[in-house]
Amino acid sequence: MCGATEGGLSLDGVDVKKEAIVQGQVLRDGEPVPNAYVRLLDRTGEFTAEVPTSASGHFRFFAGNGEWTLRTLAPKAEPVDRRVHAEVGRVAEVVVAI
Amino acid sequence: MSRETSLVTAQWVEEHLDDPKVVLIEVDEDTTAYDKGHLRGAIKLDWTTDLQDQVRRDFVNKQQFEALLSERGVANDDTVVLYGGNNNWFAAYAYWYFKLYGHQDLKLLDGGRKKWELDSRELTEELPNRAKTSYTAQEQDLSIRAFRDEAIAAIGVQNLVDVRSPDEYAGRLLAPAHLPQEQAQRAGHVPTSINVPWSKAANDDGTFKSDEDLKALYAAAGLDDSKETIALCRIGERSSHTWFVLKELLGHQSVKNYDGSWTEYGSLVGVPVAIGDEPGEA
Numbered sequence: 001m002c003g004a005t006e007g008g009l010s011l012d013g014v015d016v017k018k019e020a021i022v023q024g025q026v027l028r029d030g031e032p033v034p035n036a037y038v039r040l041l042d043r044t045g046e047f048t049a050e051v052p053t054s055a056s057g058h059f060r061f062f063a064g065n066g067e068w069t070l071r072t073l074a075p076k077a078e079p080v081d082r083r084v085h086a087e088v089g090r091v092a093e094v095v096v097a098i
Numbered sequence: 099m100s101r102e103t104s105l106v107t108a109q110w111v112e113e114h115l116d117d118p119k120v121v122l123i124e125v126d127e128d129t130t131a132y133d134k135g136h137l138r139g140a141i142k143l144d145w146t147t148d149l150q151d152q153v154r155r156d157f158v159n160k161q162q163f164e165a166l167l168s169e170r171g172v173a174n175d176d177t178v179v180l181y182g183g184n185n186n187w188f189a190a191y192a193y194w195y196f197k198l199y200g201h202q203d204l205k206l207l208d209g210g211r212k213k214w215e216l217d218s219r220e221l222t223e224e225l226p227n228r229a230k231t232s233y234t235a236q237e238q239d240l241s242i243r244a245f246r247d248e249a250i251a252a253i254g255v256q257n258l259v260d261v262r263s264p265d266e267y268a269g270r271l272l273a274p275a276h277l278p279q280e281q282a283q284r285a286g287h288v289p290t291s292i293n294v295p296w297s298k299a300a301n302d303d304g305t306f307k308s309d310e311d312l313k314a315l316y317a318a319a320g321l322d323d324s325k326e327t328i329a330l331c332r333i334g335e336r337s338s339h340t341w342f343v344l345k346e347l348l349g350h351q352s353v354k355n356y357d358g359s360w361t362e363y364g365s366l367v368g369v370p371v372a373i374g375d376e377p378g379e380a
Binding site: 039047064071074076 | 183271274295
């Protein structure tokens with residue numbers, strides 16, 4: 001992953017000042033989980049977006065200002081919810097342990 | 099139509115992986131997902147190249163569709179089972195598209211690729227080898243496809259169901275947060291359309307909710323099932339998911355998918371547009 005920041009996805013080409021980024025990694029016993037699904041739910045719990053994790057267990061959303069919930073689904077694991085606060089100009093990093 | 103005739107479970111598909119008359123077809127928003135692993139024996143259709151005219155904004159025509167399915171080895175009497183990622187958005191779109199061209203025996207894999215993966219079922223990178231066929235399509239069944247003038251005529255008259263997220267409906271966003279920004283000129287929704295996000299029809303694992311839950315969902319949202327219905331979203335993929343629910347699972351008589359959807363409507367000159375969370379006046 002050329003240009004990757006330590007422990008995370010590369011932000012090359014992303015104008016961080018204009019985006020409210022929520023990103024992170026899904027881990028099981030400290031190991032990346034490449035076949036998980038992460039859903040972004042809005043403040044009312046409504047589905048907004050969903051992405052599969054990358055080969056290194058990473059995910060990223062371009063959200064908006066406010067409170068969000070990340071719901072992570074993975075094989076042989078119960079769903080895990082994590083609250084996250086996003087704001088434009090900031091990268092919210094979330095590690096999800098399943 | 100009903101759940102029994104139009105939907106199959108992952109278990110059913112696993113039991114039919116070696117059935118030569120069952121053709122599994124993956125159609126994904128991420129058109130590279132198939133290449134990283136797919137259901138054994140499944141072929142791939144690329145919604146951006148195989149199913150779209152490459153010059154005009156429209157579908158491939160009848161002859162092109164016939165050539166496509168013949169080349170990929172799909173026969174008229176095959177049972178076609180569609181599945182894909184992102185909660186079957188594009189698989190539902192392909193299902194509707196196959197219906198449009200008159201394929202008879204069609205199923206959607208409940209939960210699609212996600213449910214299959216969450217169940218830890220087998221995926222392979224091996225490419226299938228299907229013998230060519232001579233496929234014959236029907237003329238498009240326009241009783242299930244709506245065009246822009248019908249969407250305008252439906253304002254205040256028919257059910258218009260906008261299945262985008264609440265922020266897109268209200269005009270606060272032009273596209274979902276993770277997608278390429280194919281955008282309309284204006285944000286908002288068709289006046290009098292109700293907002294029932296597609297996701298309310300599905301469980302977290304991508305399977306459809308029960309018929310009872312689905313009936314209650316649309317009744318609570320104010321859908322009048324004595325009227326004709328047009329479903330729309332941004333480019334017609336999520337609304338295919340809702341079209342599938344209303345037409346195939348719940349058996350409503352007249353349901354059309356407006357594939358032009360908001361990217362067309364929101365770029366038309368002179369049509370009425372509502373913004374905010376309320377449907378607005380005709």
